[in-house]
Amino acid sequence: MTDAAMNEDSLDNAKSMSLIVTKGTLDWGYPPFILATTAAAMGLNVSMFFTFYGLNLLQKKLDLGITTLGNPGMKMPMMGMHMGMPNMLGMIPGADGVATGMMKKLISKKGVASIEDLREAAVDSDVTMIACQMTMDLFEYKLDDLIEGPELGGAATYIETALKSDINLFI
């Protein structure tokens, strides 16, 4: 067997993972891209299905933010302690912008990759990306608004992929 044939064979036998990506905020953007890039690095075939707000992660120019609203688990390290973010904060104009700025500063200080870098790594490692046609239509997005690579698909496309995958996650 030639090397190329062997490689192809091992690729067909590779484990696989599918992810449904439903959220489009700076914090929720991490889990899908971290898992997708790592799985690809470990030799898995990875498919990501972007639906609803997850489509936000495929925009050419990312403008991701976080909100302090409804998230009692969010405790930001501040002045040597951890500070909760009361819902009241969210009513102050610009509060989410400040929280987003804080998060971005922490991300770069702690050596955490940017979403842009992880997304590029996912594209480079041949992760299959499917954009949900229904939500594209609902939010009036065109494929042109998205980065190069994603294809259009729907629920049946996902189900078929999920049936063949070893790991299926909904994020």
Place this chain on the structure above:
Amino acid sequence: MADQTLDTKGMNCPLPILKAKKALRSVPTGGTLEVLATDPGAVKDFAAFCRQTGNELLESNEHGGVYSFLIKHTA
């Protein structure tokens, strides 16, 4: 001495693994890659990465807060 060294000190998950995977491409089969890291999670992660990809983890050490992993490129 490893054939190649990759410094991921200061980087956080999953960057050390992603960079190591990339670096392994330029290490000939049978050659070794040494990865330096400060992320304590990397200890378990490199063990799992090597088990899953079939590359051999020859050594896993810690010295003064710096972890080093010696990986033999076998797969």
